[in-house]
Amino acid sequence: MTVWLRGDHLVRHRGPVARRPDERVLLVEAESFARKLPYHPHKLTLVFGAMRRLRDELREAGRTVHYRQVGTFEDGLTAHFETHPDDRLVTTAPQADGARERIESLVSDAGGTVEFVPDERFCCSPEQFDEWAGDGRYRHENFYRFMRRETGYLMDGGDPVGGEWNYDDQNRETPPADWSPADPPSFDYDDIVHETAAWVEQTFAGGYEDPPYGGDWADPEPFRWPVTRRQAVRALDHFVTHRLADFGPYQDAMRGGEWAMSHSLLSTSLNLGLLLPDEVIERAIEAYEDGSVPLNSVEGFVRQVLGWREFMRHVYRREMPDLATANQLGADEPLPELYWTGDTDMACLSDVVDGVRERGYSHHIERLMILANFGLVYGVEPAQLNRWFHAGYVDAFHWVTTPNVVEMGLYGAGVFATKPYAASANYVDKMSDYCSGCPYYKTKTTGEGACPFNALYWDFLDRNEDQLRSNHRMGLMYSHVDNKDEEEWNDIRERADEIRTLAERGDL
Ligand SMILES: Cc1cc2nc3c(=O)[nH]c(=O)nc-3n(C[C@H](O)[C@H](O)[C@H](O)COP(=O)(O)OP(=O)(O)OC[C@H]3O[C@@H](n4cnc5c(N)ncnc54)[C@H](O)[C@@H]3O)c2cc1C
Ligand code: SF4
Numbered sequence: 001m002t003v004w005l006r007g008d009h010l011v012r013h014r015g016p017v018a019r020r021p022d023e024r025v026l027l028v029e030a031e032s033f034a035r036k037l038p039y040h041p042h043k044l045t046l047v048f049g050a051m052r053r054l055r056d057e058l059r060e061a062g063r064t065v066h067y068r069q070v071g072t073f074e075d076g077l078t079a080h081f082e083t084h085p086d087d088r089l090v091t092t093a094p095q096a097d098g099a100r101e102r103i104e105s106l107v108s109d110a111g112g113t114v115e116f117v118p119d120e121r122f123c124c125s126p127e128q129f130d131e132w133a134g135d136g137r138y139r140h141e142n143f144y145r146f147m148r149r150e151t152g153y154l155m156d157g158g159d160p161v162g163g164e165w166n167y168d169d170q171n172r173e174t175p176p177a178d179w180s181p182a183d184p185p186s187f188d189y190d191d192i193v194h195e196t197a198a199w200v201e202q203t204f205a206g207g208y209e210d211p212p213y214g215g216d217w218a219d220p221e222p223f224r225w226p227v228t229r230r231q232a233v234r235a236l237d238h239f240v241t242h243r244l245a246d247f248g249p250y251q252d253a254m255r256g257g258e259w260a261m262s263h264s265l266l267s268t269s270l271n272l273g274l275l276l277p278d279e280v281i282e283r284a285i286e287a288y289e290d291g292s293v294p295l296n297s298v299e300g301f302v303r304q305v306l307g308w309r310e311f312m313r314h315v316y317r318r319e320m321p322d323l324a325t326a327n328q329l330g331a332d333e334p335l336p337e338l339y340w341t342g343d344t345d346m347a348c349l350s351d352v353v354d355g356v357r358e359r360g361y362s363h364h365i366e367r368l369m370i371l372a373n374f375g376l377v378y379g380v381e382p383a384q385l386n387r388w389f390h391a392g393y394v395d396a397f398h399w400v401t402t403p404n405v406v407e408m409g410l411y412g413a414g415v416f417a418t419k420p421y422a423a424s425a426n427y428v429d430k431m432s433d434y435c436s437g438c439p440y441y442k443t444k445t446t447g448e449g450a451c452p453f454n455a456l457y458w459d460f461l462d463r464n465e466d467q468l469r470s471n472h473r474m475g476l477m478y479s480h481v482d483n484k485d486e487e488e489w490n491d492i493r494e495r496a497d498e499i500r501t502l503a504e505r506g507d508l
Contacts, residue, residue, distance in 0.1 A: 004091040011273035015120040024064040028076030037391040040360035049196040050227040077110035095399035097320035129314040144307035167296035173249040182242035232274035239264045248297030254432035263363045267395035326413035335384040336503040347438035360394035372409025377456035382412040419473040424457040446491040459496035
């Protein structure tokens with residue numbers, strides 16, 4: 001029997017590796033995985049660097065590790081079963097749609113068998129979620145409260161600690177001008193990680209035909225993500241000690257030049273299994289209990305990890321394969337090239353896209369209210385934006401990117417989102433400092449120099465009226481729609497067309 005650790009399940013301190021200390025371990029590093037999409041080089045350095053480091057750590061701890069650097073998974077498994085005929089692999093159940101069947105058939109074609117064990121990277125099992133959800137539509141808030149009760153996190157008997165389930169009213173603040181967040185942690189990498197980064201650069205840069213800019217993520221900053229369990233634990237400590245207190249109040253705020261704000265930067269470690277959600281949550285709660293961080297920040301953070309992350313995983317599991325191509329609004333515009341190049345005068349969009357090009361990261365509100373919001377009001381086909389997010393982000397995996405982009409960002413399916421997150425410059429201006437340095441006029445909707453978000457926003461409401469007007473959560477927006485006369489609508493439609501033409505030409 002062999003424990004097979006796949007590249008996105010690098011859990012060492014629990015799961016099959018810990019439970020079967022005498023079994024050998026298999027890791028398959030397949031180049032074909034890296035060629036599926038024009039991934040950001042930091043994503044490839046992260047996954048391959050973390051796999052290589054884990055190989056060395058396990059060997060140092062006396063484990064037998066077979067590390068196969070091969071073209072495809074088929075090659076890796078064939079080589080494994082040639083050396084160990086009729087072996088049985090034990091591996092964590094995968095999240096990606098159809099992956100279980102693909103793995104079963106690959107292993108059986110290569111001459112072995114495979115056993116799946118539960119995924120330690122989540123708190124809520126499929127059975128638990130399905131029992132909670134039944135056949136009905138699911139709401140995140142109800143799920144989150146269910147999980148609080150199930151786990152007892154931030155609970156005082158049957159009631160939420162502090163008396164409220166959420167502190168959203170305290171968590172929408174704009175930081176004062178003299179505020180600056182603590183610097184993100186940095187890590188000393190050994191030769192393995194440097195060599196991996198160089199190999200990624202040499203092997204994959206510019207090596208993609210589609211799309212035209214794929215594989216050319218500009219000039220990335222140095223790699224900055226934890227690749228070992230030790231580094232990930234340090235990242236968690238750093239966050240809880242220096243950033244968590246401000247996480248709550250400023251979690252929805254954006255500021256040019258502050259790419260991390262007070263976000264945790266823990267998604268890569270959680271998604272790879274270097275950290276597990278329960279330990280992250282418990283560490284944050286401890287900090288509340290010892291009085292070092294306020295409840296609104298800790299509750300806001302627990303909501304993200306215990307609520308949203310778990311919820312998205314199960315929505316994906318239940319709604320695939322339809323979710324990946326869902327497009328209930330019939331949006332059919334191609335993804336503008338500016339998502340790949342960052343080449344636009346729009347200060348908000350260009351800053352956020354540049355950040356993705358440099359770091360493979362932007363925080364949640366930039367993803368939702370700048371990148372996805374622009375795609376939504378512009379009318380980008382959801383699957384195209386999903387592909388871009390999947391390629392560009394260090395923390396992107398199909399199970400988490402898809403529900404976030406297709407459903408939360410672009411309102412593609414209506415399975416849990418109750419309305420589209422469409423917003424104009426008014427929102428961007430309220431939550432950021434971008435507009436003050438932008439050549440576009442935030443208050444203008446049409447005419448020369450008008451902010452593109454404005455005309456596109458109204459055009460979005462207009463062209464999707466049949467589907468959206470009856471939604472009671474859109475009532476206020478449609479009351480503003482009704483206040484516009486025909487002449488205004490003509491100007492808005494004309495400006496929206498002009499913006500699409502400018503974007504297609506690369507002149508926006
Ligand atoms: C359009 C769009 C695309 C996204 N794509 C991804 C993705 O590919 N991978 C990914 O991990 N997250 C994705 N998210 C969710 C969220 O934006 C990121 O998890 C978060 O920004 C990661 O940064 P952080 O670790 O600093 O998070 P923090 O803001 O510090 O939040 C703490 C943790 O909560 C979890 N979390 C928070 N919100 C979500 C959510 N909506 N879904 C799942 N987990 C959540 C993450 O594990 C995160 O590390 C996306 C959100 C949107 C709107
Ligand atoms: S004016 Fe418009 S384009 Fe410019 S930063 Fe504000 S919202 Fe973005």
